[in-house]
Amino acid sequence: MIGIAPFLIRDLALAVGALPNEQIVKAQSLGASTWQVAIRVVLPQAMPRLIDAVRLSLGPAFLFLISAEAIAAENGLGYRIFLVRRFLAMDVILPYVAWITLLAYLMDYALAWLSRAAFPWAHSDWAHK
Amino acid sequence: MSAITVRDVWVEYGDQIVLERINLVIASGAFVSVVGPSGCGKSTFLRLVLGQERPTRGTLLLDGVPMPDEPGPDRGVVFQRYSVFPHLTVLGNVLLAFELAASRFVSRLTGAARRAAIAQSESLIAEVGLAAHRDKYPSALSGGMQQRLAIAQAIARKPRVLLLDEPFGALDPGTRAQMHALIKPLWRDCGMTVIMVTHDLKEAFALGTRLIALDRPRVDPQAPGRFGAVITYDLDLTHDSAVPVLRFSKSLDAGAGASQGPDAQQARQAQQAQGATA
Numbered sequence: 001m002i003g004i005a006p007f008l009i010r011d012l013a014l015a016v017g018a019l020p021n022e023q024i025v026k027a028q029s030l031g032a033s034t035w036q037v038a039i040r041v042v043l044p045q046a047m048p049r050l051i052d053a054v055r056l057s058l059g060p061a062f063l064f065l066i067s068a069e070a071i072a073a074e075n076g077l078g079y080r081i082f083l084v085r086r087f088l089a090m091d092v093i094l095p096y097v098a099w100i101t102l103l104a105y106l107m108d109y110a111l112a113w114l115s116r117a118a119f120p121w122a123h124s125d126w127a128h129k
Numbered sequence: 130m131s132a133i134t135v136r137d138v139w140v141e142y143g144d145q146i147v148l149e150r151i152n153l154v155i156a157s158g159a160f161v162s163v164v165g166p167s168g169c170g171k172s173t174f175l176r177l178v179l180g181q182e183r184p185t186r187g188t189l190l191l192d193g194v195p196m197p198d199e200p201g202p203d204r205g206v207v208f209q210r211y212s213v214f215p216h217l218t219v220l221g222n223v224l225l226a227f228e229l230a231a232s233r234f235v236s237r238l239t240g241a242a243r244r245a246a247i248a249q250s251e252s253l254i255a256e257v258g259l260a261a262h263r264d265k266y267p268s269a270l271s272g273g274m275q276q277r278l279a280i281a282q283a284i285a286r287k288p289r290v291l292l293l294d295e296p297f298g299a300l301d302p303g304t305r306a307q308m309h310a311l312i313k314p315l316w317r318d319c320g321m322t323v324i325m326v327t328h329d330l331k332e333a334f335a336l337g338t339r340l341i342a343l344d345r346p347r348v349d350p351q352a353p354g355r356f357g358a359v360i361t362y363d364l365d366l367t368h369d370s371a372v373p374v375l376r377f378s379k380s381l382d383a384g385a386g387a388s389q390g391p392d393a394q395q396a397r398q399a400q401q402a403q404g405a406t407a
Contacts, residue, residue, distance in 0.1 A: 026212055026282075029200040029205055030226045031229050031286060121267075
């Protein structure tokens with residue numbers, strides 16, 4: 001979490017900065033306050049980008065997670081791998097690796113689905129259904 | 130009522146003078162077309178009225194009251210692009226105007242208030258001919274439809290002034306003609322003051338009741354930013370004469386006789402003489 005948060009923040013800031021200024025002015029000309037611009041214009045448009053960023057960061061996130069478990073945890077998949085590593089028990093390690101892969105894949109899939117279901121306008125192939 | 134008074138306004142960016150001594154009184158309910166070459170400050174003028182920019186010197190008044198420094202609900206705007214919100218449907222885009230007004234904190238409406246706002250939005254959407262596309266996102270609409278949606282959204286809050294920044298510039302001629310047929314009755318019904326910046330002279334003459342041309346009459350080759358744009362022509366298009374009346378505000382004082390050709394020519398000469406002495 002702490003490892004990838006700076007990247008997510010940076011990416012989100014870039015996404016917000018890339019919003020055309022016209023949209024902000026237009027919202028203001030409809031009577032929006034700064035707060036309203038933030039929650040009705042900027043935030044909804046930043047969310048799909050945030051989900052994309054999280055999907056991309058899943059790999060590094062797992063890397064951080066496994067290494068953190070290896071160093072300073074007392075349970076978890078990564079901890080178990082490092083526990084049996086000293087016996088070179090590949091029959092135990094490989095299924096654990098498979099589990100990690102499956103978990104990461106499922107999370108990625110769930111995020112992709114969430115983004116399409118909640119923000120269909122950001123996915124041109126779904127916007128017309 | 131929505132008369133705009135521009136009093137001795139200058140806009141400067143650092144050393145560069147963009148607009149020089151702009152003096153203008155725009156009557157309530159007028160349709161003003163603003164034309165001029167690229168980079169002469171047309172859009173700057175529009176941003177001034179919108180409140181996105183402040184004049185370096187001078188004042189802008191709306192009905193005698195100084196204009197607020199920020200864009201607000203009394204001044205609607207339609208840009209050439211990016212005027213609609215891509216994350217909202219056609220209905221959502223128009224509904225947003227009502228939601229922003231009614232609910233300051235969460236900006237959402239519920240129950241009867243929401244149904245009333247939806248009904249209002251739907252009538253607006255029908256007015257601009259988008260009823261069949263109510264639930265589509267802007268990415269599924271053509272350029273002309275997006276601009277129509279932007280207009281519906283801009284007039285939802287019943288602004289006193291509607292500002293159009295080359296609204297039909299990116300449209301093909303056929304769609305543009307449709308948009309002209311749409312905007313004119315809307316303007317008449319709402320009784321708002323419209324200021325339209327355009328590159329299309331034909332459009333400017335066809336839609337406007339008054340035409341303002343901005344240009345830089347003086348250019349110093351050593352200091353290109355030294356002289357800004359002034360109002361070079363100010364035509365009254367409400368008279369049915371072959372030659373439009375020059376110098377709108379003066380001709381009103383002079384009376385109806387000013388609408389004939391030779392008089393207009395004289396006025397132009399007088400104006401040029403003035404420009405030379407000034």
